[in-house]
Amino acid sequence: MTSQPTGYRWIGQSMKRVEDPRLLTGRGQYVDDIGLPNMTHAAVLRSPHAHARIRSIDTSKAKAVPGVVLVMTGAEAAQQTGPLPCFASPPVAQYCIAVDRVRHVGEAVAAVVAESRYIAEDAADLIEVEYAPLPVVIDPEEATRSTGDAVLHPERGPSNVALQRTLTFGPVDEDFARADVVVRRKLRWPRSGAQPMETVGALASYDDATGKFSIHANTSMYNYVGWLMAMSLKVPAHKLNIIPAIAGGSFGSKLFTHKVPILAATLARACGRPVKYLEDRIDNIMSCDNHGSDRIYDLELALKKDGTMLSLRMKVIDDYGAYLQFGVGHHGNALAQLTGPYRIKSAQVSLTAVLTNKGQQGAYRGFGSEVNNFVVERMADAAAEAVAMDPVDIRRKNFIQPDQFPYKIPTGNLYDSGNYEAVLDKALEMADYHGWRRKQHEARQAGRYVGIGLVSCQERSVFSATEFWFWNHEPGFALTSSPDSVDVKIDPTGKAFVRLHAPFWGNSPETVATQILAEQLTMDPADITVTYSDTDSGLPGTGPGGSRYTVMIAGAIAGAAKELREKMFKVAAHLLEASESDLELRDGRVGVRGTDRGMSIGDIALQAHYFKLSLPPDVRSGLDARYTYDHPYTTLPNADRTDMGVFYPIMGHMCHIPIIEVDIETGQITFLKYVAVHDAGTVVNPMTLAGHIRGGTVQGIGSALYEHYYYDPSGQLLTANFADYLIPTLMEAPENIEVGHVVTPSPYTEYGIKGGGEGGRMGAPAALASAVEDALKPLGIKIDSLPIRPVLLREMIREAQQRRP
Amino acid sequence: MEREEVTVTVNGVRHERMVEPRRLLCDFIREDLGLSGTHVGCEHGVCGMCTVLVDGRTARSCLMFAVQVDGASITTVEGLGTPSKMHPLQEAFREKHGLQCGFCTPAMLVTALELLDHDPNPSRDDIREAVSSNLCRCTGYQTIVDSIEYAATLMRGGAR
Numbered sequence: 001m002t003s004q005p006t007g008y009r010w011i012g013q014s015m016k017r018v019e020d021p022r023l024l025t026g027r028g029q030y031v032d033d034i035g036l037p038n039m040t041h042a043a044v045l046r047s048p049h050a051h052a053r054i055r056s057i058d059t060s061k062a063k064a065v066p067g068v069v070l071v072m073t074g075a076e077a078a079q080q081t082g083p084l085p086c087f088a089s090p091p092v093a094q095y096c097i098a099v100d101r102v103r104h105v106g107e108a109v110a111a112v113v114a115e116s117r118y119i120a121e122d123a124a125d126l127i128e129v130e131y132a133p134l135p136v137v138i139d140p141e142e143a144t145r146s147t148g149d150a151v152l153h154p155e156r157g158p159s160n161v162a163l164q165r166t167l168t169f170g171p172v173d174e175d176f177a178r179a180d181v182v183v184r185r186k187l188r189w190p191r192s193g194a195q196p197m198e199t200v201g202a203l204a205s206y207d208d209a210t211g212k213f214s215i216h217a218n219t220s221m222y223n224y225v226g227w228l229m230a231m232s233l234k235v236p237a238h239k240l241n242i243i244p245a246i247a248g249g250s251f252g253s254k255l256f257t258h259k260v261p262i263l264a265a266t267l268a269r270a271c272g273r274p275v276k277y278l279e280d281r282i283d284n285i286m287s288c289d290n291h292g293s294d295r296i297y298d299l300e301l302a303l304k305k306d307g308t309m310l311s312l313r314m315k316v317i318d319d320y321g322a323y324l325q326f327g328v329g330h331h332g333n334a335l336a337q338l339t340g341p342y343r344i345k346s347a348q349v350s351l352t353a354v355l356t357n358k359g360q361q362g363a364y365r366g367f368g369s370e371v372n373n374f375v376v377e378r379m380a381d382a383a384a385e386a387v388a389m390d391p392v393d394i395r396r397k398n399f400i401q402p403d404q405f406p407y408k409i410p411t412g413n414l415y416d417s418g419n420y421e422a423v424l425d426k427a428l429e430m431a432d433y434h435g436w437r438r439k440q441h442e443a444r445q446a447g448r449y450v451g452i453g454l455v456s457c458q459e460r461s462v463f464s465a466t467e468f469w470f471w472n473h474e475p476g477f478a479l480t481s482s483p484d485s486v487d488v489k490i491d492p493t494g495k496a497f498v499r500l501h502a503p504f505w506g507n508s509p510e511t512v513a514t515q516i517l518a519e520q521l522t523m524d525p526a527d528i529t530v531t532y533s534d535t536d537s538g539l540p541g542t543g544p545g546g547s548r549y550t551v552m553i554a555g556a557i558a559g560a561a562k563e564l565r566e567k568m569f570k571v572a573a574h575l576l577e578a579s580e581s582d583l584e585l586r587d588g589r590v591g592v593r594g595t596d597r598g599m600s601i602g603d604i605a606l607q608a609h610y611f612k613l614s615l616p617p618d619v620r621s622g623l624d625a626r627y628t629y630d631h632p633y634t635t636l637p638n639a640d641r642t643d644m645g646v647f648y649p650i651m652g653h654m655c656h657i658p659i660i661e662v663d664i665e666t667g668q669i670t671f672l673k674y675v676a677v678h679d680a681g682t683v684v685n686p687m688t689l690a691g692h693i694r695g696g697t698v699q700g701i702g703s704a705l706y707e708h709y710y711y712d713p714s715g716q717l718l719t720a721n722f723a724d725y726l727i728p729t730l731m732e733a734p735e736n737i738e739v740g741h742v743v744t745p746s747p748y749t750e751y752g753i754k755g756g757g758e759g760g761r762m763g764a765p766a767a768l769a770s771a772v773e774d775a776l777k778p779l780g781i782k783i784d785s786l787p788i789r790p791v792l793l794r795e796m797i798r799e800a801q802q803r804r805p
Numbered sequence: 806m807e808r809e810e811v812t813v814t815v816n817g818v819r820h821e822r823m824v825e826p827r828r829l830l831c832d833f834i835r836e837d838l839g840l841s842g843t844h845v846g847c848e849h850g851v852c853g854m855c856t857v858l859v860d861g862r863t864a865r866s867c868l869m870f871a872v873q874v875d876g877a878s879i880t881t882v883e884g885l886g887t888p889s890k891m892h893p894l895q896e897a898f899r900e901k902h903g904l905q906c907g908f909c910t911p912a913m914l915v916t917a918l919e920l921l922d923h924d925p926n927p928s929r930d931d932i933r934e935a936v937s938s939n940l941c942r943c944t945g946y947q948t949i950v951d952s953i954e955y956a957a958t959l960m961r962g963g964a965r
Contacts, residue, residue, distance in 0.1 A: 016886045016899055021888035023907030026842015026881065030908065033841035118827065197854055197908045197942050209908040248844065248908030249942050256917060281847040506906030506943055685900050695905065698945035722851035722940075730937040730946040735929075737947060760945075 004743040005682055010519040011751055014687035017506065017511045018530065029763055031201040031245035032278050039203070040069050042277040043120035045110045045127050046286065047102035050138070050357040050715020051152070052131035054100055054109065060324045062112055062123040069667070070113040070271040071123065074099040077111075081266040085228035085258050087468055088162070088327035089476025092153055092355075096232075096263040102131070103152050103322035105358050105717050108284025113267050113275055136357050136715040140296055140319035141348040143354035150394050152322060152355045163353040165471060167335075167641055169410035170346030175311035177300035183382045188785035189371045191294035191319070192707040193285075194364045194699075195727060198248025198289060200257045200632075201278035204264035208272065213240045217261040220254055223501045223541035232262050233269075240265075243534040247505035251699065251761075252503055253290035256325075256561030257546050272455045284721045290362030291709055293330055293371045294319035307394045311346040312339055312374065318353050323360035325382065327476075328353045330368025332467030333546070335411040336648030337369060337458035338663070341420045342375040342398040347410045357715045365696060365761040367546060370703075373457040377766035378535065378784075380455075381773065391770070392428065395456050396421060406747075412643035414633070415651040416746045417752075418679065423742045424456055425609045427655035427677040430740050436659055444778060449662040450672065451775025453767040459678065461755025463546030464634035466647045470748035480634065482649070484552035485539035487626035488517065488560045492609040494602025496521070496528045498557070500691055501541030502549065503532055507757060508688045509549060512749075516554050521601065522588050540628050547755025550684055551650060552629055556751040559627030568604045574616045575599065575607060594804060632748040650746050652754045654678045656697070656767035658734070662775045664797050667790030669705060669772065676763065677740035681754030689756050690739045696760025697737050698751030702728045703761065704768035708787050780804070809876045815840065816884030824871045825889035827963070830864075831855040831870035834881060842882040842911045853939030855913035857881050863919050863938070880918070882911035893959040894918060894952075903952030912939050917953045925961055929954060 004012055022028060074097035083093045097108045110127050114120035135150035137143045137160060146160040153697045175271075176182065202217040213233065219226075227237035242261070247254050260277060268275040279288065296317045302310040318331065320693075322387040331351050338347050366373075384394040399420040400407050407415045428434075436452055444448040465482045489497040496643060498513050510530040518525045533539065543549065564586060572590040573580040576597055584593050591598025607614055608623040615621075635645040659673040676693050683689055706726040710719045717723040745752020769783040772793070779800040808823040822837055834840050834857065846854030848867045855866040855936060858880035886892035895913050897903070904910040913936060920935040922926055927935070932953045933946075941949060 017902070019907070020904065021891065021895075021898040022890060023904060023910055024882075024898055024914070025886060025888050026840070026883045026911050028842075028907050030841075030844070032845070117832075119827070195942065196906070197852060197940060198844070198906070248904065249906040251942070281849065281852075336834065397893075434900055505907075508905070688905075691902050691948065694945035694947055695943045696945075699942070721849055722847045723849065727852075727940055729940060729941065730933050730950075733946045735933070735944075735947070735950075737945060 005745060008519055010525065011682065013515065014685055015511060015515055015525065017508050017688065018514050019508060019510050021059040028246055030248050031196055031203065031216055034203050034216050034245060036203060036205060036274040039276055040113045040115060040276045041085050041115060041269065042111050042264065042275050043115040043119050043124045044108045044283065045124040046283065047098065047107045047109050048104060049102055049131050049133055049134045050105050051134040052102050053134060054098065054102065055130040055132050057110060058128040058655045059110065061126040065119060065123040065126065067115040067119040068112060069115065069273065070267060071110060072267060072270060073097065073110045077266050080269060081262060082232050082234055084232055084262060085225065086325055088324040089469060089472045090156060091473050092156060092324040093160040094323045096266055096367060104359050105715055106227030106359065107135060107517045111263065111267055112683055113271050130497065138356055138711050138713055138715055139547040140294065140354050140356060142316045143319065143356045144352055146316065161352060162320060162355050163328055163351065163471065165473065166348065166350040166521040168348045169325055169642060172311050172346045172348045175346045176302045179310055180305040181303045181386050183303065183379060183386045185299050185378060185382050187297040187299060187378055189293055189295045189374060190786050191291050192703050193291045193709060194251035194253035196249025196251060196253060199279035199284040200210050200254060200260045202261040202264040203274060203276040204268040205274035206265065206269040211235065211239050213265050214243060215261045215265055216243045216245050218245045218254055219257050219261060220250065220505055220545065221256045222535050223538035224543060225256065225725065226535045229258055229262055233265055241534050241536045241689060244503035244532050245799060247503060249498060250505035251365040252367060252545060253288060255363040256506060259289055275476045281722060282720050285361050285402055285725060286717055287359055289325060289360050289366060291321055291363035293357045293361065293720045295371055297375050299375055301383055303383055303387060305387060307383065307389045307397050309342050309383065310400045312344050313348045313418060313745055315350040318351065319358065320353055321356060321358040321360035324355065325360060325362060327468060328471045329468040332471055333368045334372035335644055336413050338372060338411050339409050340458055341400060341456055341653060343400055345376040345410060357592050358711055363545065363782045365431045365699060365758045368461060370762045370765065372765040373762050374769065377455040377457060381770055391454055396424065412637065412645050414646045414649040416649045416748050417744045418651060418653050419744050420456060420653055423653050423655045423677050423679050425677050426740050426742055427657050430677065430738055431657040431659065431673060433657065433673040449664055449775040451660050451771040453658045453771025453774060454461055455763055455766040455770055455776060456655045457761045457763045457766060458755065459654050460648040461547035461652055462631065462650040463548055463553045464631040464647045466634065466637060466645060469643065470637045470644055480636065481630065482542040483540040483628050483630045484556050485541050485626065485628040486553055486556040486560055487539065487624065489624040490562060490564065490601060490605045492606050494527065494600065494605045496523060497528045500530060500553065501533045501539045505544055507544055507549065508685065509553065511688065512550050512684055513553055513557060516557045517561060520558060521564065522585055523601065524588065539626060547757040551749045551753050551755055552755050555629035555632065556627050558750045559629055560625040563625035563627065564623060567619065568601065570619060571604050571608055571615055572599050575614065650749060650754045652678065652756060652759065654759055654763045656763040656765050657770045660775060661769045662772060667793035667797065671734035674734040674737045676737055676760065677744040678743060678756060678759050679744050680759065681746045682743060682752040682757030683741060684753060686741065692757050693735045693739050693760045696758060698728050698733045700764025701732065701768060702762050703786065704765040705787050706732065706789060809872050811871055813874050814878045816881060822879050826870060826872050828871045829867055830869040830874060831866035834866060840881050840883050844908055853910050854909055856916055856939060858915050858919060861919065861922065863916050880915060880916055885914060894956040897956035897959055898952040901948050901952040902953050903944065903949045909939060909941045913941065913949055918955065921957055921960060926957060942958060
């Protein structure tokens with residue numbers, strides 16, 4: 001089936017967002033908008049060195065500044081607060097303020113608490129620190145050979161290699177032996193990051209009467225692993241309550257962000273007053289702990305002469321920066337769709353994860369799979385050229401076919417459903433691909449460089465938990481759960497209260513929850529309200545990320561609604577003296593089928609809350625349900641890791657076709673057209689899904705053309721502000737990203753929904769590389785490295801012109 | 806630090822305050838006046854999150870001191886509409902999905918207000934030019950342009 005299921009009232013509607021009125025009127029209450037009586041403000045002194053021992057810190061001048069409440073060094077903080085949570089195995093020790101040694105520019109060295117942020121920053125400037133510089137490691141290949149003082153974490157062993165492992169899936173050597181052609185490319189994916197418009201912040205207080213912390217923070221995963229913050233603060237988990245603030249954008253980068261809340265809490269406990277700490281932009285760029293992937297690839301693709309793809313081999317070095325909070329989970333993620341939408345029978349990945357003197361990696365929209373899409377699609381283009389096929393034809397030839405689903409790829413992950421040719425055909429039609437090939441030919445004859453990019457990429461959604469540890473030699477805490485929960489209460493007046501157990505971080509969780517509950521209970525969306533739990537009241541909740549939240553809360557709400565329906569039917573059957581099997585729920589009423597007898601949800605709720613003696617004897621008062629929905633389909637990896645099990649089976653797909661023109665005199669790229677067709681299964685809200693696609697696409701354009709955390713050889717971050725770290729403005733974005741949907745429902749999820757939150761950014765970088773290479777084909781230029789900044793493009797064009805005058 | 810007196814009208818309400826000369830206008834608006842709808846994104850004048858109208862013209866409130874607006878009239882997002890009675894611009898942003906996380910939205914709204922005050926019937930290019938000063942990381946901008954175009958229609962009285 002390739003169409004949106006019909007028969008729904010709310011699923012599939014572009015319902016206006018319920019979050020919007022408060023956001024549009026300045027009443028959002030982001031973390032920096034929250035205040036508490038007697039609140040203080042913190043500022044952080046940051047390291048100017050990329051790698052150094054801290055010899056001494058003199059805080060006396062800072063402490064003498066009027067209005068300063070507290071000055072704290074790393075050594076002092078470490079007396080109260082232990083290392084930050086780390087999911088790597090073995091862990092890498094990181095502290096909220098560096099102890100003894102700094103490992104990247106911008107790492108916290110001391111913190112000041114004062115009556116105002118102004119005073120705190122004044123005082124931070126007066127702290128005197130003596131550093132003894134250590135050798136700096138910036139180049140990822142060099143990091144594989146570091147010794148002595150250049151080793152960042154000697155307690156972990158005498159090397160900056162955090163993990164080296166080769167995984168082989170299927171008969172790789174045999175497949176290469178029977179290949180007619182082997183295509184080889186070396187590709188470079190640069191370090192960029194989410195850079196949401198709001199930075200990370202926390203407002204923490206400590207009540208010494210109860211021994212309990214309260215932390216307002218724009219974090220996620222607080223109901224999944226929030227208790228780890230209590231462990232760092234060395235208090236029992238019930239002595240910490242995390243209250244989520246809405247996030248002004250995340251794109252992954254606020255997945256956990258435990259450092260800022262732990263820092264604010266450490267300071268609050270020490271000074272006995274509430275402390276607010278909000279990163280400024282430069283803090284965030286240097287030290288947000290959420291830089292994206294930074295990889296060097298050596299790739300080989302084995303082919304038959306006719307373009308049949310046989311096997312994929314990759315060696316990848318990934319520069320994780322100074323710490324390793326999520327282990328190498330990004331490479332677990334990439335195994336979900338390692339071989340793309342193609343029937344490639346075997347694959348091998350050799351991973352070398354290194355530590356260097358840069359800000360550490362975290363999460364950014366794609367979590368490593370956007371990079372895998374980039375390399376697979378670059379290889380598909382290279383393959384097409386090697387066997388002299390059209391890039392469309394080689395993809396079509398190798399696509400997994402609709403009747404082959406569920407399809408197990410070499411890594412062991414399963415793809416639930418798909419119709420890749422339908423997506424491709426729709427995109428080709430929307431883009432007028434063949435028409436543009438003609439126009440391109442004419443343009444070339446007129447000396448213009450028009451390029452048509454095309455990629456067909458996977459869009460895995462709904463992460464499970466095994467990807468975080470299955471690469472490790474010692475798995476560590478080998479968790480297998482990633483649930484999400486909801487509780488729904490219907491009050492005596494018939495209004496529904498939905499409580500989510502994960503935060504708003506820029507998506508539309510309230511709108512989606514409202515649409516799904518309205519569908520489930522045939523209610524008016526206006527009668528539904530949505531709130532968020534804190535950790536005190538929280539149920540299991542993994543939260544957004546990995547394009548999972550819509551699928552997961554749909555499952556949770558459907559589960560809770562089923563319990564509510566059963567209770568309502570039981571009560572209504574009793575009161576209406578009817579059989580439950582004769583009842584139906586329709587338009588907010590439980591009625592006897594074929595008659596006009598019935599009760600509204602409000603009538604039933606009133607009875608359930610106040611008229612115990614009218615209820616069936618075994619029915620307790622109230623009308624509420626809580627439901628925890630587990631990941632719909634996940635299995636364990638095998639012991640020797642030749643099969644990673646099913647861990648990311650809810651598989652979307654996309655085809656992006658950008659049509660661009662390169663001005664070869666300036667290196668500027670102009671968009672002539674941009675088409676993005678996605679299959680995210682059953683669509684809950686086409687308007688918000690299109691929003692994710694367009695926004696993600698422009699982020700991907702940023703990754704492809706402009707954005708780069710650029711460190712010089714001494715470890716200075718030369719792009720540590722928005723004048724140098726270039727986020728696309730409206731002028732760099734296509735005027736019209738034409739969005740199309742193909743709907744292949746998932747057989748494993750409620751309504752057949754697949755996730756779509758990351759999609760645009762998972763396709764656009766590969767698509768742009770393809771388009772630029774296509775535009776410059778007459779010059780023989782290959783795009784092997786991002787970002788394709790105008791100045792670099794000009795260099796390549798100049799060299800090419802010198803090669804062929 | 807010595808404080809100076811500032812008298813300023815914000816969203817039609819007159820305020821008299823003593824402020825340090827170095828106090829940024831964005832902090833004055835957010836913390837001293839409690840109008841937290843104006844946001845701060847970079848504090849170095851690039852992102853445009855902190856945009857407000859000073860005497861009807863857009864200004865980055867992170868690049869101004871509060872003492873500079875003595876005698877001026879300021880409009881922030883709180884001066885547009887309320888959740889139950891939104892300004893047509895706010896209605897249009899909701900209708901056309903001109904926001905996701907909402908953090909850049911107050912600045913986009915006042916920037917659009919300045920444009921529509923001067924030109925009630927702008928072309929899409931005029932709109933793009935006007936709001937290209939402000940970053941948005943969520944939407945890809947297209948629906949922001951749609952929203953402002955639609956708001957212009959609403960404000961001219963011709964809802965389509």
